[in-house]
Amino acid sequence: MARYIGSVCRLCRRExxxxxxxxxxxxxxxxCAVEKRAYAPGMHGQARKKMSEYGMQLREKxxxxxxxxxxxxxxxxxxxxxxxxxxxxGDNLLKLxxxxxxxxxxxxxFGRSRTEARQVIRHNHIQVNGKKVNIPSYQVKPGxxxxxxxxxxxxxxxxDIFDTTAGRVIPEWIAVDQENAKINxxxxxxxxxxxxxxxxxxxxxxxxx
Numbered sequence: 573m574a575r576y577i578g579s580v581c582r583l584c585r586r587e588x589x590x591x592x593x594x595x596x597x598x599x600x601x602x603x604c605a606v607e608k609r610a611y612a613p614g615m616h617g618q619a620r621k622k623m624s625e626y627g628m629q630l631r632e633k634x635x636x637x638x639x640x641x642x643x644x645x646x647x648x649x650x651x652x653x654x655x656x657x658x659x660x661x662g663d664n665l666l667k668l669x670x671x672x673x674x675x676x677x678x679x680x681x682f683g684r685s686r687t688e689a690r691q692v693i694r695h696n697h698i699q700v701n702g703k704k705v706n707i708p709s710y711q712v713k714p715g716x717x718x719x720x721x722x723x724x725x726x727x728x729x730x731x732d733i734f735d736t737t738a739g740r741v742i743p744e745w746i747a748v749d750q751e752n753a754k755i756n757x758x759x760x761x762x763x764x765x766x767x768x769x770x771x772x773x774x775x776x777x778x779x780x781x
Contacts, residue, residue: 698721
């Protein structure tokens with residue numbers, strides 16, 4: 573499957589803000605590329621450019637894709653699904669993205685970044701309701717219980733991860749028992765509970781052209 577293999581710090585610089593793609597490194601100002609070089613990458617990165625309406629819409633879509641680590645076709649499929657659901661298409665889109673298993677594992681502090689959370693899932697460390705799930709895009713639902721498999725709990729890798737993410741703010745719609753490596757999905761997130769720097773209305777406008 574196609575995936576981005578370049579520097580993720582370039583993606584943050586392109587969007588002009590932190591997207592937190594590199595785990596705890598993003599929280600350290602002396603290592604953050606955005607704070608060191610607050611302009612887009614490339615030879616014309618420091619040139620001032622007037623952003624068109626289309627350009628602003630495109631940037632919001634690219635930002636959302638990069639935050640959640642998905643590519644164009646899959647992102648468009650999420651939009652089609654969101655548009656077919658009742659309610660506001662933009663809100664529905666973010667709720668679908670937020671309920672991805674890799675995002676929940678990251679939000680709960682079982683991965684220092686969404687990339688690491690995706691790797692944890694693909695390497696068969698995660699169970700949902702007692703059954704192995706190795707699909708990062710799996711949609712969680714209220715009542716789901718997500719755990720590390722028994723053999724993974726004592727691994728040094730997860731001890732290091734938990735030490736690093738111990739102070740992470742946990743969204744209200746999930747409950748985390750880090751001591752027992754357990755995540756309880758309590759509800760579908762509301763738009764107010766999804767704290768990402770994206771204006772979903774611009775994404776809907778872009779796809780509605």
